[in-house]
Amino acid sequence: MTTKIFVNLPVKDLDKSVTFFKSLGYTFNLQFTDETATCMVISEDIYAMLLTYPKFKEFTPNPICDATKSTEVLVCLSCENRAQVDDLVRKAVAAGGKTYKDPQDHGFMYGHGYQDLDGHIWELMYMDPSFVQQQ
């Protein structure tokens, strides 16, 4: 059984966040969706659980970090090609997200990113597969 990851992120307004991520092309698993949480499908093994603040607080002993002011995590996702990186960033900005830096072109790797409606940082990168060495 392959490991699956669920990145649990607090969102202030669940409906707005769902609209935001839908506009980027993501879909949601309705079995794990209710008025307090939803399960965003990134791939067969990768999911983001978007949780309302009250729901998120059930799982963490600490208060919720205001992601517009400080950051605990950068969620970086690989893309098929450079165009997909640009396309997702453009859609995110159009939907109310914002960029926080220019695209980074390192030749073998191309990356950009956006902050979602809650300030969570999503990085997107395409890496030339030939660059990655077999371990």
Place this chain on the structure above:
Amino acid sequence: MTTKIFLNLPVADLNKSVTFFTSLGYTFNKQFTDETSTCMIISEHIYAMLLTHDKFKNFAPNAICDTTKSNEVLITLSCENRAQVDELVAKAVAAGGRTVEDAEDLGFMYSHGYMDLDGHAWGLFYMDPSFVQPQ
């Protein structure tokens, strides 16, 4: 090409964090390791990039969240069975991590978790595969 995820997390002491996660059984990709960061392998598609605070600041526009006071994310990983959940938590605690709540048994799902040396929250769960509906 399947999407890969890289969760970028700031750590106060990279060597101590590598020792911690090594004791849980994780391995690291040497190609993406230097004195400022390392790439922890969770699965073929799931990675955690552990970054020194200085390195993390190169990528994040905001300050680093003080995880002793607040959290932005809960990282949850699926396990093969209940025993693996318990085993990873036991190893984490033995290596200097801590639990913040008791294990939870919902019948179809069993879960527990730990805070790592930097206060990042890792959830672990086993879910009965027959519970998950095809979408």
